[in-house]
Amino acid sequence: MDYSSLWLNWQPINEPPAFMSGICARVHSASGKAALRELQEGFAAMTGRRPADTAAGACLCITETDAEDESYAFIREGETLRLEGGARGLVFGAFDLLRGLALGKREFDGASAPRYSVRMLDHWDNMDGSIERGYAGRSFFFEDDRILNGPRIRDYARLLASCGLNGCCINNVNVKAEAVRLLTPDHWPALAELAKTLAEYGIKLWLSVSFAAPMELGGLDTADPLDEAVCRWWEETTAALYKAVPNLGGFLVKADSEGRPGPFTYGRTQAEGANMLARALAKQGGKLLWRCFVYNCTQDWRDTKTDRARAQCDHFAPLDGQFDDNVLLQIKNGPVDFQVREPVSPLLGRLEHTNSIIEFQITQEYTGQQKHLCYLIPMFKDILDFRLCHRAENDSVAETVSAVCAVSNMGRDYNWTGHDLAGANLYGFGRLSWDPALSAEEIAREFIRLALGDDERIIAEVLPMLMRSREVYEQYTAPLGIGWMVNPGHHYGPNPDGYEYDRWGTYHRATNTAIGVERGPNGTGYTEQYRKPLSDMYADVASCPEELLLFFHRVNYDYVMRDGRTLIQRIYDDHFAGYEAAEEFAQSWDRLEGLLPEDLFSRVQERFAEQLRSAREWRDIINSWFYRRSGIPDIHGRELY
Secondary structure (H helix, E strand, O other), rough: OOOHHHHHHOOOOOOOOHHHHEEEEEOOHHHHHHHHHHHHHHHHHHHOOOOOOOOOOOOOOEEOOOOOOEEEEEEEEEEEEEEEHHHHHHHHHHHHHHHHOOOOOOOOOEOOOOOOOEEEEOEEEEOOOOOOOOOOOOOOOOOOEOOOOOOOHHHHHHHHHHHHOEEEEOOOOOOOHHHHHHHOOHHHHHHHHHHHEEEEOOOOEEEEEOOOOHHHHHHHHOOOOOOOHHHHHHHHHHHHHHHHHOEEEEEEOOOOOOOOOHHHOOOOHHHHHHHHHHHHHOOOOOOEEEOOOOOOOOOOOOOOOOHHHHHHHHHHHHHOOOOOOEEEEEEOOOOOOOOOOOOHHHHOOOOOOOOOEEEEEEOOOOOOOOOOOOOHHHHHHHHOEEEEOOOOOOOOOHHHEEEEEOOOOOOOOOOOOHHHHHHHHHHHHHHHHOOOOOOOHHHHHHHHHHOOOOHHHHHHHHHHHHHHHHHHHHHHHOOOOOOOEEOOOOOOOEOOOOOOOOOOOOOOOOOOOOEEEOOOOOOOHHHHHOOOOHHHHHHOOOOOOOOHHHHHOOOEOOOOOOOOHHHHHHHHHHHHHHHHHHHHHOOOHHHHOHHHHHHHHHHHHHHHHHHHHHHHHHHHHHHHHHHHHOOOOOOOOOOOO
């Protein structure tokens, strides 16, 4: 096997409970048999002997029921443990049992069910094998316009199921070239085999499709969602696809965004476009994920009124209640584009009669591209726990959305994610998708122990790094919510003016005295998209959270922060502190030499060396840029250029 097992590398355990000596199985489905196989192999790895096939004495008894959901239950009967659930529930229960045993748990009892019925990864893989925003090698789904289905796909499905995920959309939302033809019979046999492999572990296959497919594939002269021929083409194509590939969750669509075709071309609303596709899917039991990432990407940089942050709410909030029940509006966690610090998208609190799915980004496009350590789960937790104030109770993001998804960080690299510690983001997202009440630290501890080992010296070094890493990355990159100070195109490394005079609408508008975009009532009015009291809090510079100060307000460099420092001194201090922390990370990892496999240690050591190099560039370029703009020196006399 030319790839790692990540957190599924089961190690011998001390004093295994008696029930691990044998397994009594009453399973019949492919998923039930997969659960049994995982338990047999896992028990053998942990105890050094294969469990007996027995119904006598202390044992684990697995019983497959007719339940259609993903829940499962452990029932303790003396020294016998029963695991009961439907086919998919047994898969998730088996991995829960193995994970618990590996982490030292010895008592299992009670039922478990996921918070969300859709918990998936979005892969931005292209059929030529490349991955848009991929930082871990080429695609393991595609190569040379072919669909791959080797042993790695099965292990991919195991990884997803083991952390609680149940779906994946395998192709890029920017559907192009051969990927358009996934809707044709030429690819259906290979898709069916891939879907079958995924289904064994309870994973549903999803496809990104082009809104213009009736024209691109069907020979029609329009993709108007209200045209009868267009509706009929989608119904017939979808029905034939589901017949050939039954394990489909549905479609994901990016429409009217960044050059993608959509209903706006025909003067139709986003709801009219989505519902046309949703009705074709509904007849097959499928769902439609309709991305809300719709904005003007040809904005004139001179235009100070148009605000990209407003776009999702402006387009979709007025349509609340107009979408069919099997439509899930896919909303990015923030209003712009996966920056290291953004406010929670106000659209999440404006859809009271529409199903929604929140979209996170595990691939670290703007957070270090898996060359920098940036554990994203504390940020995801903050977002899920955020109160939207749209109802009196149960108003958190976690309690509001109907489903969760994240852009994958996986590729064909040996360690799947480029940076061995970036596996914590994949594992953590899966664990949160099943149970958003888990803490970021609890998840980090699990990942370290499962993927790196139980040695307390390892935990003592790696846990603080993971928990601090997002804050550290934020310190040495773009300050206080301003975002974007990156090189255009590839988005790696500092470039303070990279997007300042660009069409994408992401501007800081810095002068020699001030920086930031005023988004209050006297500015773009973005703050008014939130419910009160959030709108009032964000609109007032005195109450606005300081970590988002420059996202919401235009502020002079000599503005005094709450701790008494000026804005520009806070920026200088943060960038020096962030670089020093990156130095500490590299030194902390070096202390683990000899405690970890040499190849793993060396891979991560190289990543920390690159992080330290890049953090120095960020520190010096950003601080010098502010110094040259403002003419205000660092009060501590540190070198600025």
